[in-house]
Amino acid sequence: GAVVSQHPSRVICKSGTSVKIECRSLDFQATTMFWYRQFPKQSLMLMATSNEGSKATYEQGVEKDKFLINHASLTLSTLTVTSAHPEDSSFYICSASQSSPSTDTQYFGPGTRLTVL
Amino acid sequence: QKEVEQNSGPLSVPEGAIASLNCTYSDRGSQSFFWYRQYSGKSPELIMFIYSNGDKEDGRFTAQLNKASQYVSLLIRDSQPSDSATYLCAVNSGNYGQNFVFGPGTRLSVLP
Numbered sequence A: 001g002a003v004v005s006q007h008p009s010r011v012i013c014k015s016g017t018s019v020k021i022e023c024r025s026l027d028f029q030a031t032t033m034f035w036y037r038q039f040p041k042q043s044l045m046l047m048a049t050s051n052e053g054s055k056a057t058y059e060q061g062v063e064k065d066k067f068l069i070n071h072a073s074l075t076l077s078t079l080t081v082t083s084a085h086p087e088d089s090s091f092y093i094c095s096a097s098q099s100s101p102s103t104d105t106q107y108f109g110p111g112t113r114l115t116v117l
Numbered sequence B: 001q002k003e004v005e006q007n008s009g010p011l012s013v014p015e016g017a018i019a020s021l022n023c024t025y026s027d028r029g030s031q032s033f034f035w036y037r038q039y040s041g042k043s044p045e046l047i048m049f050i051y052s053n054g055d056k057e058d059g060r061f062t063a064q065l066n067k068a069s070q071y072v073s074l075l076i077r078d079s080q081p082s083d084s085a086t087y088l089c090a091v092n093s094g095n096y097g098q099n100f101v102f103g104p105g106t107r108l109s110v111l112p
Helices: none
Strands: A004-007 A010-013 A019-025 A032-038 A045-051 A067-073 A076-081 A090-097 A106-108 A112-116 B004-006 B011-014 B019-025 B032-038 B045-050 B054-058 B061-066 B071-076 B085-092 B100-102 B106-111
Touching: A004 A090, A010 A019, A019 A032, A019 A090, A019 A112, A032 A067, A032 A076, A045 A067, A076 A090, A106 B045, B004 B085, B011 B019, B019 B032, B019 B085, B019 B106, B032 B061, B032 B071, B045 B054, B045 B061, B045 B071, B071 B085
Parallel strands: A010 A112, B011 B106
Antiparallel strands: A004 A019, A019 A076, A032 A045, A032 A090, A067 A076, A090 A106, A090 A112, B004 B019, B019 B071, B032 B045, B032 B085, B054 B061, B061 B071, B085 B100, B085 B106
């Protein structure tokens, strides 16, 4: 149980284009989903937290107009990188949580490797 | 600022030995504690979680929690080369997963 999928697993795009990444919880309802970014040999960096049906909460320094997050259902959240630039190239990872006192564990998706040319 | 600290390593142990990974946290109100393993180029995968003081065992893994000392550890018995990875400690001080803080990770290398 507790499987989270991400699509696509890898994407290469030209500078200036937008890229959408989907995160799905396959066998549980995720009240909360998290989006992380990880550069090579660095730690996970939390970008934003999204709760189903409400606006995402962004971490300091993360541009909400550049990284659009939608959490329209209990099983799907999307991250759209708008007008991507080479410095946005990174490993983007989502996680999902049932977010109750007894089940607050975060389960991670397999990640999406974004390369912006 | 809630902080979770880990020794970055690398921690090198011979195959078959016990690997001991340590983590300290700053928020005394933290309620749940997690260990994740991350292989290079992959996303983190959950190894185990612990909520209460004491030990929790799952196969070759044992998590130990001491809330008074604000310390959580992970022991890996009979270490295998396949255990070589970065181990992330995570601490949740909120009720609904909203205050999840990850440590920087400890890189473990198990030498054959």
